[in-house]
Every structure is written in structure tokens, then in C-alpha cells.
Amino acid sequence: MITTGTAGAGRAPAGIAIRGTGSCLPSHVVGNDEVAAAAGVSDEWIRGKTGIRARRRAKADEATSDLAAAAGRAAMESAGVTAADLSLIVVATSTPDQPQPPTASVVADLLGAGHGAAAFDVNTVCSGFVFALNAAEHILAGSGSSYALVIGADIYSRILDPADRRTAILFGDGAGAVVLGPARGGRGLLAGRLAGFGAERDLIEVAAGGSRLPASAETLAAGRHYFTMNGRGVRDFVAATVAPAIGDFVREAGFGPGDVDHFVPHQANGRMLEELSATLGIAAGRTRVTYEDFGNTGAASVPVTLDHAARSGRMRDGDLVLLAGFGGGMALGLSLLRWQAPRPSHRTPHV
Structure with missing residues (x-):
């Protein structure tokens, strides 16, 4: 277990804040009826x-890097930075697009940051974005660099068995991103924990x-790639x-629990999140969700939900x-973290 920061109520942040957010959800909407038949369930059962x-589905010619780059552009626009300002890109x-190279390298090139910005991937599945956020914050704080782009992106529709009701009904495709940069008075990342x-x-x-x-005709026939x-x-x-x-x-x-203004959890399952919030003693009205319309988008779910909460106007400076x-x-x-309100220009591109 790694714990960073001691955040106490009087502690000032280390100097790194979220400066802007963005997200990208594919334009193709897949309702419950479309996935229910193959999974042997119903819309009522899924709800x-x-x-x-x-949930959303990427087009056949779209890869994870395409969604990630679109979300990254939106976050950069929100933060008022350009590719030239970025010293680090973490996806x-x-x-991933393919086993090698890192998807982050593809994203860096798509964004025009392919020469100079360090780029690497993190794979801790659905917790990946928060792992990447903690890593990027420490790299920025330790290097003296100004800005990092942190993205969570997944296209789970490519690895789902349509007949498996445990998974096929849950997952959607998408990407969410944040720009990290200098914090101003009393704002920014306070503490983190990875386990x-x-x-x-x-x-x-x-x-x-x-x-x-390794992938083979036998593993494909047995569905081991799902x-x-x-x-x-x-x-x-x-x-x-x-x-x-x-x-x-x-x-x-x-x-x-009463001090938390916005709880942004991984959007694993709506019923699970209701139980989790209740157990923690965090009021339902303070738990931010997007699962109803986007399902579980893997590593994208936390940044997508954070971006939608920011764009909704609910999140105020200092929350x-x-x-x-x-x-x-x-x-x-x-x-x-203590929220540092970004510029008001937010958008969610659809591809």
C-alpha cells in the first residue's frame, strides 16, 4: 500500500491541481434491449x-487512442493549455490499441506532443485513472514541470462475450481526461492512496x-480472449x-463523510454504488454518477464522471x-482534493 500526503484540514496542497477536464463518449447509443437478447435477460432485469x-459503443474503425485523444483535447481546451505545454502524458x-507501443505514445502523436513529452500507459484496469493521477502528480511535483495530461480510456466492447450476462450488460466505451498543473491558494491534490x-x-x-x-486458434475457440x-x-x-x-x-x-462535497467513484454498477455510499455515510446527492447513460467505462469512468460533474456547475471552487x-x-x-475551478469552457465531443 502506498499513501501520499497527510491532508489534514489545515494542510496546504503540495501545489498540483486539476486545471481542466474533458471526456469523449462515442455517438452510438446502445440501449438495454440491444444487449439483453444475446445475454438472455431483459431491459427490466438489467435496470x-x-x-x-x-451505454456507448465505438465505431469499428475507432481505437482507444482516438477516444483518449479527443478527451485530452477537451481537457486541454478547458485548462487553456496546448500540446507544447505538456511535459507528461499518462493513459x-x-x-490498448495494441500490445506495443504504449497507447500514450499514439495519443501524444495525435495531440501534437509526439516530440519531447514523456508518455506511458498504466494498467490497473478500472482503478487505472486514479493510479495514473497519483503517479503524474508526483512526477510533476518532483520534476518542476508545469503540466501533465492524465487520461482514462477503454473500449470494452471489443473484449466482451455478448452471451455473458455478467459482463455484456455492464460495459460501455469512453474516455475521460484531466490536465494537472500549478495549484493556487488552498487548492489541489491533498492525499492519495494506492493498494x-x-x-x-x-x-x-x-x-x-x-x-x-498466447492467442491461438484454440484460445479463440474457447473464448479465452473475452x-x-x-x-x-x-x-x-x-x-x-x-x-x-x-x-x-x-x-x-x-x-x-459529511465533509465530502463530491464523491466520484468508479461506475461499476449502480446498485453497488448505492450500497457503497450508504456504507460510507455519504449522502446520495453528493455521489456523482454517470452509469445510467454510459454504463461501466472501465478506467474512463472516474474522469468521465468528474468531467460531467464539473460541466454541470455543481462543483464549486474549494469543494x-x-x-x-x-x-x-x-x-x-x-x-x-480541493477543487480548483477551471475555465468555464467545457465540452464533451462525440466521435
Whole structure:
């Protein structure tokens, strides 16, 4: 476990803040009826189990880098920076364009930052964005560089078994991004915590396609390239491990549940989030959600939801924001920050 910052109520941030946000959701909307038949369920069943009404699907010729670059452009516009201002680009994804090179290198080139800006990927599945955010903040703080672009992007539609009701109904495609840069008085990232639980790594996996089980005709025929998830095991993990860890993190930072103005969790499942918020004692009205319209967008879900909350006008300068990413690995990433209101120019591009 890695814990950074001591955030107490009187502590000033280390000097790094979110300066702008952006997101990109594909224009193709897939309603529950479209996924229900193949999965052997109904729209009513999906809504009752997950709260999801729809999700987005990328076009056949779109890759993760395309969504990531579009979200990055929106975040850069929001922050008022250009590609020349970026010293670092980090992309959190578990659905990269290809095994090599890093998707972040492709994104850097698409954004016009392909010469000079350091670029790398982070794969801690659905918690990836918060891991990437913590890493980028420390790199900026330690290097004296000014701006970093942190993106969470996934196209899960490429790795789902349409007949698997545990996964096919949940996931959508999308990307979300933030620009990190200098904080102003009393604003910025206060504390972070990263933790791994490798003993439970088999709860979520894609078995084939790596060095242990290379892709072959046999693995394809057996469906080993599909994303699989033990839904009950994940729910138990969230209840037994994630919820207590979040509560401890907030308390150790010197705050209580009532101090959190905006709780932005991974959009795993609507019913799971209702239980999590209730357990933490965070009012439903302070939990920011997008799962109803976008489903679970993997590493994109936290930054997409953060961007939509920012654009909604709900988030005010100085608000206390709690980010929580959790998922495959198993892994947990947490960040606590004082919101620094960006410029009002926000947009969500559709591709």
C-alpha cells in the first residue's frame, strides 16, 4: 500500500491541481434491449440489477487512442493549455490499441506532443485513472514541470462475450481526461492512496493474449480472449475491502463523510454504488454518477464522471472531492482534493 500526503484540514496542497477536464463518449447509443437478447435477460432485469439504461459503443474503425485523444483535447481546451505545454502524458487503459507501443505514445502523436513529452500507459484496469493521477502528480511535483495530461480510456466492447450476462450488460466505451498543473491558494491534490490485492486477481481477467497463454486458434475457440468477471466475488470485495479502506482514508486525512462535497467513484454498477455510499455515510446527492447513460467505462469512468460533474456547475471552487477507483488486480486507488475551478469552457465531443 502506498499513501501520499497527510491532508489534514489545515494542510496546504503540495501545489498540483486539476486545471481542466474533458471526456469523449462515442455517438452510438446502445440501449438495454440491444444487449439483453444475446445475454438472455431483459431491459427490466438489467435496470433492476444495475440501474444502467444505455451505454456507448465505438465505431469499428475507432481505437482507444482516438477516444483518449479527443478527451485530452477537451481537457486541454478547458485548462487553456496546448500540446507544447505538456511535459507528461499518462493513459490508463486495459484495452490498448495494441500490445506495443504504449497507447500514450499514439495519443501524444495525435495531440501534437509526439516530440519531447514523456508518455506511458498504466494498467490497473478500472482503478487505472486514479493510479495514473497519483503517479503524474508526483512526477510533476518532483520534476518542476508545469503540466501533465492524465487520461482514462477503454473500449470494452471489443473484449466482451455478448452471451455473458455478467459482463455484456455492464460495459460501455469512453474516455475521460484531466490536465494537472500549478495549484493556487488552498487548492489541489491533498492525499492519495494506492493498494493492491493480488491474491484476488482471478476475480477479473482476460486469460489469453499474453505471455502465459498466447492467442491461438484454440484460445479463440474457447473464448479465452473475452473479459470475465466473478460478479459476486467483486461485490464481496467492495463490501469487505473497498468500503472500509475508503472510510479509513478519509478519516486519516482529517475529514469525515459529511465533509465530502463530491464523491466520484468508479461506475461499476449502480446498485453497488448505492450500497457503497450508504456504507460510507455519504449522502446520495453528493455521489456523482454517470452509469445510467454510459454504463461501466472501465478506467474512463472516474474522469468521465468528474468531467460531467464539473460541466454541470455543481462543483464549486474549494469543494472537497473524493475520487475512488477499484477493479481488476484487484486494485484500489483513492485521491482527495480541493477543487480548483477551471475555465468555464467545457465540452464533451462525440466521435
